[in-house]
Amino acid sequence: MVEVKKITKSILKDVIRKRPADSFKGTYGKIVLIGGSQNFGGAIIMASLAAVYSGAGLVTTVTDPSNQASLHDWLPEAMFVDWNKFDQAEPIIKAADVIVIGPGLGTDNHAFDMLTKVFEIVSKGQKLVIDGSALTLVAANNMKLPTDSLNILTPHQMEWQRVSGIKIADQSPENNQAVAKQLNAIVVVKSHRTQVYANDTIYENTGGTPAQATGGMGDTLAGMVGGFTAQFKDTPKAVLAAVYSHSAIADKLAEKQYVVMPHQISESLPKFMHKNQAE
Amino acid sequence: MVEVKKITKSILKDVIRKRPADSFKGTYGKIVLIGGSQNFGGAIIMASLAAVYSGAGLVTTVTDPSNQASLHDWLPEAMFVDWNKFDQAEPIIKAADVIVIGPGLGTDNHAFDMLTKVFEIVSKGQKLVIDGSALTLVAANNMKLPTDSLNILTPHQMEWQRVSGIKIADQSPENNQAVAKQLNAIVVVKSHRTQVYANDTIYENTGGTPAQATGGMGDTLAGMVGGFTAQFKDTPKAVLAAVYSHSAIADKLAEKQYVVMPHQISESLPKFMHKNQAE
Amino acid sequence: MVEVKKITKSILKDVIRKRPADSFKGTYGKIVLIGGSQNFGGAIIMASLAAVYSGAGLVTTVTDPSNQASLHDWLPEAMFVDWNKFDQAEPIIKAADVIVIGPGLGTDNHAFDMLTKVFEIVSKGQKLVIDGSALTLVAANNMKLPTDSLNILTPHQMEWQRVSGIKIADQSPENNQAVAKQLNAIVVVKSHRTQVYANDTIYENTGGTPAQATGGMGDTLAGMVGGFTAQFKDTPKAVLAAVYSHSAIADKLAEKQYVVMPHQISESLPKFMHKNQAE
């Protein structure tokens, strides 16, 4: 039987470095987030909020123009690109350290075209977080993941079923690991106890609360994975720290709340990360 | 003389269950809220806010496109559908556990058409909350309530007069109950001491404050009724708990405020429900 | 020499009545606020915020359509009317208890036309608060104030110079009172120590701080005058209470702030009014 390592608080000090005094915003990475159709604009806003509040240096959000105002209402710190002007997005994507695609992306032709384009233009050294409807598109169209980028998939169990072909009931660590290896990707299978498949190791989160069972939680995690991997060099560990932080903040809030709003998790990040950074 | 039962704090622990550890957003219901013309966009925003903050799993708001940005400013957690694209709304309505129609809906032809359509497509097992201008439309057009859905009406006294034909002065428990039975609906008659007619029982709320006498309070209650009935199985009890919670939060805020803002009630829900959940 | 009465804290308990238990939103008045061009949208938002947070029952804001989203971001509680659809505004204006016109209205032809129209349709029993650019329009076009409504003018000293013809240096209580009587209006001359001319009496405010010297303070006061006169029967006293509350809240905030934001005053109203209501 395969070993499953617990993700515990110790991952935080291991990953969240003390910021060097002589640093600037470029030090903390450039992220592009792509998603948010007219119907699902909130998803990309929540993901972007998580990226910025986790400390990413420069964040650009590529989304439907109907989301421009609400993006800036939450986040004047993010830059905006109209996703119908992909020529504007392309150089920014190419220059990014991390690309997050999927939150609220939808599954129409325009979404598929953008995803295809992104898969074509990502290159070595870039990290690509594939979330939400982007995973549905990958499964539905049998898309091959790009081979140059370091790919991180963040499906919930049903999305993982679609991508991996493993039914939820059969999603054992062994089965999941086999497909994750085949995909050559870091895979975060979100559930009550989220699991992370990274290289040859399987990890299981020790936090999480049913108060998180609300729309937008996954978008927030995708943005945090983006923000953490942009800043912290060891990508698998950065993913683990993002997963752990997401649930630890929720657990804390759930001590007093019946339901936790996803944006509250993002807004809690600056203090949480300060408290749990390396000494 | 008919018996009128008091709605007291005990309803809360009876209804608000402790969330099971192994649950996900689907566990807490899918709600669709329909309303918010260009003139009354705030109403559907406040109702949606109440639905999300009471813990509903997945919330979609069907409204005028001019309300998209402000919906997401308050609530990135909600999904948006342009109410002029009813073909997009239809499958979501059909798949919903609860439909709330009316807050800020208005009474023009487009509103009437949507209400008619919703009445046609709701089906067994669905709960339908009819509020605000939807009630005015029902009365003005002698619309028959759908027979498959479980219907919940949330009129204030003047709207109830329109729907029931009972003048405000004559709205005694007996008279109200008779019409509620005829309508085969749960009826929430909002006033200084809100009454609930459910099956053969009449309930009267014990909370409420004149600090609530401000525009938007009813929209907030409609959203809460949606959120509670989506999560908690016993529908009449869920309605009672929503009514009680709405006034209890307001009473608490009114200890320090001359007027209570409706959005404050919604934002207070996560802590209030945590404190008052079943052990 | 004319007597100038001080406006002191005692006005508050005299005006801010304890709300009767059996009341509803209609009890607390209907206000319409008209203003907010594309350039000055913030002004009507701040005025509307003040009206709602002071406890007015039902608030409608008639403004440029480009302000719809930001109005609802601040205030889902307010209803919206596109000021280019004056036919929609007209019945609401006619049914209002209080009309506030001027904050951010601008002085172009469209603004002049609306002001003219409002002057024509107001009627006995209505209160009309004339502020900001509406006063400039009145002065520039020698407009006669409506004779049916109870008119309340809220100029700063330069606007008062325009309306009254009295140069700022000559704005003595005697001179001001003479014109106020001629106009048959309540006049609030805003300055470091705001003065109120009501019937045959002259009042001077005892509060106020230079931390209030920032754009939007006057718009907020206009909205408060609207909110207070909609709720409290004695109009001159309601104006005095609004003026005093505005400065007393600012004075309190200025104990810790170099500058006070106008929206902070509005947001402080519910607690301030609770603390200072009649017993």
Place this chain on the structure above:
Amino acid sequence: MVEVKKITKSILKDVIRKRPADSFKGTYGKIVLIGGSQNFGGAIIMASLAAVYSGAGLVTTVTDPSNQASLHDWLPEAMFVDWNKFDQAEPIIKAADVIVIGPGLGTDNHAFDMLTKVFEIVSKGQKLVIDGSALTLVAANNMKLPTDSLNILTPHQMEWQRVSGIKIADQSPENNQAVAKQLNAIVVVKSHRTQVYANDTIYENTGGTPAQATGGMGDTLAGMVGGFTAQFKDTPKAVLAAVYSHSAIADKLAEKQYVVMPHQISESLPKFMHKNQAE
């Protein structure tokens, strides 16, 4: 070797005067901020927020119309001008005490045209803060700075390289001072320890934290420089006080936060300035 003076806390009480009781919004200056393309709207919002919260009397923001709603969501206190209607902006610019141009301006033809126009119309007695992409445009087009206005440049090190021709590695106090003198401008070179070149003196800031290394920090500083120079007579000292306040607030927030959001600095200004004003 040139002397470099430390910027310390003592600059605050030297600059931030106690507000005279008998003052009004005109006393605290008129600022116009120009910037914010469709892509970078957040930048001009953050700069405007800083200007208003530092106490400027009247603030107008000239920006892309797609930013109108989000500007007012953050700041109903600011007035708005569509930057495509430059004829509307021109008289406001001419009447301003301070013009801030650059945050999120972009570098396209429209941006270049506006910058050119502003350089032509500024006049004696006006202060002109040149920031962000405006500096890039100056460098790329070899634009001559206007000679009538008092110019303040706020480049980060790369922008300073573009404007001055001095490579980052060679940006010694001596080299920088030589170019600052040639330009006849106050120059703020932003870095880990920001330096200010004013007249014949070189200053270095003593505060600042890597928690500030995030997008929008520079925009916020530009807005503060605008707000401080609009209110406080001694322009070089006002710039020093803005630079010091910006980092001191960030240092305080960073005691508990891993990353500091730029808008938090602005929102902290009223209390910070109150605590540190002249007695």
